[in-house]
Amino acid sequence: MRGQLDGHRVAVLAADGVEQDELVESRRAVEAAGGTTELLSIAPGEVQAYRSDIVTADRFPVDLLVGRADLDSYDGLILPGGTLCPDRLRTDDHAVAFVRHAMHIGKPVAAIGHAPWTLVEAGVVTGRTLTAWPSLRTDIVNAGGFFVNEKVVVDRNLVTSRSPIDLPSFCAALVGKFTQHPEVIGRF
Numbered sequence: 001m002r003g004q005l006d007g008h009r010v011a012v013l014a015a016d017g018v019e020q021d022e023l024v025e026s027r028r029a030v031e032a033a034g035g036t037t038e039l040l041s042i043a044p045g046e047v048q049a050y051r052s053d054i055v056t057a058d059r060f061p062v063d064l065l066v067g068r069a070d071l072d073s074y075d076g077l078i079l080p081g082g083t084l085c086p087d088r089l090r091t092d093d094h095a096v097a098f099v100r101h102a103m104h105i106g107k108p109v110a111a112i113g114h115a116p117w118t119l120v121e122a123g124v125v126t127g128r129t130l131t132a133w134p135s136l137r138t139d140i141v142n143a144g145g146f147f148v149n150e151k152v153v154v155d156r157n158l159v160t161s162r163s164p165i166d167l168p169s170f171c172a173a174l175v176g177k178f179t180q181h182p183e184v185i186g187r188f
Helices: 020-032 084-089 093-104 116-122 134-142 164-179
Strands: 009-013 036-041 046-051 055-061 076-079 109-112 152-156 158-161 184-187
Touching: 009 020, 009 093, 020 036, 020 046, 020 055, 020 076, 020 109, 020 164, 076 093, 076 116, 076 164, 084 093, 084 116, 093 109, 093 116, 109 116, 109 164, 116 134, 152 164, 158 164
Parallel strands: 009 036, 009 076, 076 109, 109 158
Antiparallel strands: 046 055, 152 158, 152 184
């Protein structure tokens, strides 16, 4: 994967309660492919990560508040999950607007676990096929999306996965999507 993302800058949008492995492994995949990541959040300071929503993990420094971020300066957006993180993001107007704008302009977006809650809140899943943590199925369907239970789904500019167990497939798909621009639908 080395060099595929040379010169690419990817935003990672997270808040307290983010699932540590989903945050760390997706960033690692981008950086291993030569890209850089910047952690955006809704509050300054640090983001507190967890494992399985209950085990306190590491803290990560916030690079920039999402309300001050310029989407045009990024080549893609990663939304890691964890139950608490997307629940916090979907109640923040700046975070929702950032995600909505990324989807509307066709910026590559990768969301895993509970992160599609933010996509639902942004009103961007209508007519899309995606996967997520199984408990989001009803939310996605009620928002007009098509839910499938697969490791990873690519629908145009959107890459989605279910959980940390799917991280190898998710990371490979997001690096692949961030390097290409054609809008394709595929499943891995």
